[in-house]
Amino acid sequence: MMNSTAADPPPTAVSVRDLRVRRGGRDVLRGIGFDVPRGSVVGLLGPSGCGKTTLIRAIVGVQIVRGGTVTVLGRPAGHPELRRLVGYATQNPAVYTDITVTENLRYFASVLGAPRGDVRRVIDEVGLGRHRDQVAATLSGGQLSRLSLAVALLGRPELLVLDEPTVGLDPLLRQELWELFGELAAGGTTLLVSSHVMDEAARCRRLLLMREGAILADDAPDALRARTGADDLEEVFLRLISQHVEAAS
Amino acid sequence: MSVGVTLATTRRILSQLRHDHRTVGLIVGVPSLLMILLRYVLDQPGMFDRVGPMLLGVFPLIIMFVVTSVGTLRERSGGTLERLMTMPLGKLDLLLGYALAFGLVSLLQVGVVLALSLTWLDLDLAGPVGVLVAAAVLCALLGVALGLLASAFARTEFQAVQLMPAFVLPQALLCGLFVPRDQMAGWLEAISAVLPLSYAVEAMQQVTQESGVTGTLLADIAVIAGCTLLALGLGAATLRRRTP
Numbered sequence: 001m002m003n004s005t006a007a008d009p010p011p012t013a014v015s016v017r018d019l020r021v022r023r024g025g026r027d028v029l030r031g032i033g034f035d036v037p038r039g040s041v042v043g044l045l046g047p048s049g050c051g052k053t054t055l056i057r058a059i060v061g062v063q064i065v066r067g068g069t070v071t072v073l074g075r076p077a078g079h080p081e082l083r084r085l086v087g088y089a090t091q092n093p094a095v096y097t098d099i100t101v102t103e104n105l106r107y108f109a110s111v112l113g114a115p116r117g118d119v120r121r122v123i124d125e126v127g128l129g130r131h132r133d134q135v136a137a138t139l140s141g142g143q144l145s146r147l148s149l150a151v152a153l154l155g156r157p158e159l160l161v162l163d164e165p166t167v168g169l170d171p172l173l174r175q176e177l178w179e180l181f182g183e184l185a186a187g188g189t190t191l192l193v194s195s196h197v198m199d200e201a202a203r204c205r206r207l208l209l210m211r212e213g214a215i216l217a218d219d220a221p222d223a224l225r226a227r228t229g230a231d232d233l234e235e236v237f238l239r240l241i242s243q244h245v246e247a248a249s
Numbered sequence: 250m251s252v253g254v255t256l257a258t259t260r261r262i263l264s265q266l267r268h269d270h271r272t273v274g275l276i277v278g279v280p281s282l283l284m285i286l287l288r289y290v291l292d293q294p295g296m297f298d299r300v301g302p303m304l305l306g307v308f309p310l311i312i313m314f315v316v317t318s319v320g321t322l323r324e325r326s327g328g329t330l331e332r333l334m335t336m337p338l339g340k341l342d343l344l345l346g347y348a349l350a351f352g353l354v355s356l357l358q359v360g361v362v363l364a365l366s367l368t369w370l371d372l373d374l375a376g377p378v379g380v381l382v383a384a385a386v387l388c389a390l391l392g393v394a395l396g397l398l399a400s401a402f403a404r405t406e407f408q409a410v411q412l413m414p415a416f417v418l419p420q421a422l423l424c425g426l427f428v429p430r431d432q433m434a435g436w437l438e439a440i441s442a443v444l445p446l447s448y449a450v451e452a453m454q455q456v457t458q459e460s461g462v463t464g465t466l467l468a469d470i471a472v473i474a475g476c477t478l479l480a481l482g483l484g485a486a487t488l489r490r491r492t493p
Contacts, residue, residue: 023493061335061490062331062334062335062490062492063491064492064493078490078491080337083335083336086335088335092327092328094329095329096261096327098268098269099268103264106257107257107258107260110253111254111257111258111333111336111337111338135268
């Protein structure tokens with residue numbers, strides 16, 4: 001069977017091949033493919049509606065797909081063994097707003113079978129220490145999304161899939177979270193982080209640029225700058241789009 | 250499925266209710282108030298003794314149906330269900346967690362309403378109180394199971410609330426509460442024979458009128474329990490890990 005061979009883990013954490021998804025009568029993902037190397041932070045960038053969330057849902061195994069394969073940590077996406085190994089935070093904070101921060105985390109920790117001390121650890125990691133006994137409904141939007149992120153961190157998953165985790169956060173907090181992502185990656189965790197904020201992209205080791213259900217580019221930020229001759233990543237994205245449009249016509 | 254995860258789910262739902270005093274107040278207060286009203290509207294001791302216990306089965310069923318169907322719909326629309334489906338949580342863990350939590354709440358509800366009925370309202374019971382409580386809690390669990398199932402057919406809270414009359418009122422009309430079932434037209438009696446509430450009401454009648462535990466009562470309890478398990482099973486089948 002699929003024993004997780006710790007000595008020889010597969011070099012890619014996520015491997016997507018020819019993934020096609022149709023939602024609401026529309027092709028949302030049109031046969032995309034890429035690899036996410038282990039122990040790195042990969043940014044998934046693109047405008048709203050380009051298919052980022054659908055791609056993320058396919059990776060965590062909750063999306064019905066039309067075709068293609070998604071392999072996560074050596075197993076097909078959605079495999080029961082992955083339910084303890086993959087941490088997932090949706091764009092809208094998926095927590096119970098009528099109970100406290102600690103009660104939320106205690107519940108999800110029990111479901112995951114995470115050690116008791118994990119609740120305290122993740123509260124500190126996302127900086128919600130002063131709000132631990134606050135009912136979630138009374139948190140600000142940014143605090144709520146940090147609570148949702150904290151749930152994803154429970155049980156130290158090998159892969160973290162985070163959909164827009166930094167929306168609505170003040171710059172200092174955003175920086176702290178990106179430092180946390182860097183530390184996690186240094187410790188061997190793989191992170192796939194979606195965003196539509198270009199200045200966050202510079203912090204990723206690798207970038208996936210998406211537009212209209214396709215991957216425009218899949219490279220390191222510096223390589224993309226060199227390829228397009230642009231310094232600013234926003235400009236890089238624009239040039240890649242125009243190159244793509246020219247190539248298509 | 251795992252006992253630990255089921256109990257954690259029960260604990261979580263109970264702490265949600267602990268933060269929501271108004272809902273708990275309504276769950277216990279509304280049937281109490283209705284029982285008091287009923288006692289004075291009927292105002293004949295014999296009538297209340299006949300109808301009161303039946304309602305002791307019908308109230309928990311209706312209230313638990315509404316609370317559960319809205320509660321699970323919130324899990325679906327709030328994204329917590331999707332999150333749980335990516336975690337090592339069995340579908341039955343979630344459903345049994347709900348059933349257990351609301352089962353405990355219904356115990357509180359039935360306890361208060363029954364205490365009120367037996368003291369202030371002078372309800373006269375022939376059978377043992379414990380059996381009446383057990384049958385009422387079983388009715389509540391049936392409501393939980395039907396609510397879980399119904400929530401799969403609702404996209405919005407508006408729809409979920411509308412499903413209550415759809416699922417419950419036809420059963421309430423046919424269960425023998427208004428007209429004894431054997432006095433109905435044949436086809437209505439046939440329909441009522443496949444609706445679980447008919448058995449709930451019959452069980453309540455048995456407890457009120459017979460001093461011991463009768464065979465009919467045991468058969469009724471078996472039917473209610475069977476329907477509850479069936480609805481829970483169907484409810485589990487409507488929970489999907491992958492969605493479009």
